[in-house]
Amino acid sequence: MQVATWNVNSLKARINRVVDWLNANQVDVLLIQETKLKHGAFYLDRFEEIGYHSAHFGQGQWNGVAILSRHEINEVRYGLLGETFDEARAISALIAGVRVFSLYIPNGRSLDNDHYRYKLEFLDRLIGEVKSQISNPELPLIVGGDFNVAPSSADVYDESVFEGMTHVSPEERNRLLVLEQLGLYDLYRAVSPDETVFTWWDYRNGAFHKNQGMRIDLLLGNRHVLSGLSSVFVDRNERKGGGKEERPSDHAPLIATFEI
DNA sequence: ATGGTTGCGAAGCAA
Numbered sequence: 001m002q003v004a005t006w007n008v009n010s011l012k013a014r015i016n017r018v019v020d021w022l023n024a025n026q027v028d029v030l031l032i033q034e035t036k037l038k039h040g041a042f043y044l045d046r047f048e049e050i051g052y053h054s055a056h057f058g059q060g061q062w063n064g065v066a067i068l069s070r071h072e073i074n075e076v077r078y079g080l081l082g083e084t085f086d087e088a089r090a091i092s093a094l095i096a097g098v099r100v101f102s103l104y105i106p107n108g109r110s111l112d113n114d115h116y117r118y119k120l121e122f123l124d125r126l127i128g129e130v131k132s133q134i135s136n137p138e139l140p141l142i143v144g145g146d147f148n149v150a151p152s153s154a155d156v157y158d159e160s161v162f163e164g165m166t167h168v169s170p171e172e173r174n175r176l177l178v179l180e181q182l183g184l185y186d187l188y189r190a191v192s193p194d195e196t197v198f199t200w201w202d203y204r205n206g207a208f209h210k211n212q213g214m215r216i217d218l219l220l221g222n223r224h225v226l227s228g229l230s231s232v233f234v235d236r237n238e239r240k241g242g243g244k245e246e247r248p249s250d251h252a253p254l255i256a257t258f259e260i
Numbered sequence: 261a262t263g264g265t266t267g268c269g270a271a272g273c274a275a
Contacts, residue, residue: 009266009267009275010266010267010268012267012268013266013267013268034267034275036267036268060268061267061268061269062268062274062275107274107275109274109275148275202264202265202275203264203265203266203275204263204264204265204266205263205264205265206264207264207265247266249266250265250266250275
């Protein structure tokens with residue numbers, strides 16, 4: 001089974017690229033973040049005609065998460081437990097016996113911003129949700145998406161640049177550690193313990209060209225996923241140019257392959 | 261050089 005996660009930064013702006021990428025890669029499941037589409041407005045037909053089912057939790061203008069799958073999508077849930085549904089940042093479903101989450105964790109903006117508190121609370125709600133899923137130890141579980149957290153100093157191009165900023169703070173990283181302690185493995189790190197790769201590069205300052213990025217898009221999996229895991233990689237080519245009509249997202253897809 | 265880029269939506273905010 002192949003599962004990918006990709007923050008597309010507006011599905012409207014990226015639809016052709018996403019369709020082309022799915023045709024070329026044929027992953028079983030694609031977790032999408034930042035659709036920026038209203039709930040009920042989705043490219044169902046575009047995906048159906050290339051063999052993908054869709055589930056979308058949208059709000060319009062900002063946020064929006066989705067799951068595409070070549071297999072049937074069942075038991076769709078919108079949001080996290082105890083969430084007030086003010087923003088569309090979480091969706092999950094049961095696909096081929098695997099519970100799959102597509103998450104867009106709040107950015108946080110700055111450490112003194114209310115949005116940062118919201119980010120930490122969102123991560124706490126996610127921890128609660130994972131606890132409830134882990135209570136069924138037989139169920140394979142994938143928790144993927146744009147976490148807006150770089151797990152360690154090996155996941156940013158220069159730790160000193162991010163001192164005092166979001167994405168690297170101990171409060172955020174400790175919450176990822178809690179997820180790990182609950183039995184969720186960082187699948188990229190599991191296969192590449194010592195490498196530095198990025199999934200996001202700022203649009204500004206030629207950051208991609210200079211490889212000034214962060215690894216903030218993650219696929220976490222429980223032991224059932226880990227035991228069959230064979231490869232995890234970032235499709236860096238998808239961050240590359242194209243003309244004005246085919247601009248890239250500022251994130252690249254992350255793809256994991258495992259036997260289940 | 262407190263700059264630079266993209267998306268949304270039609271000015272300025274978010275990332």
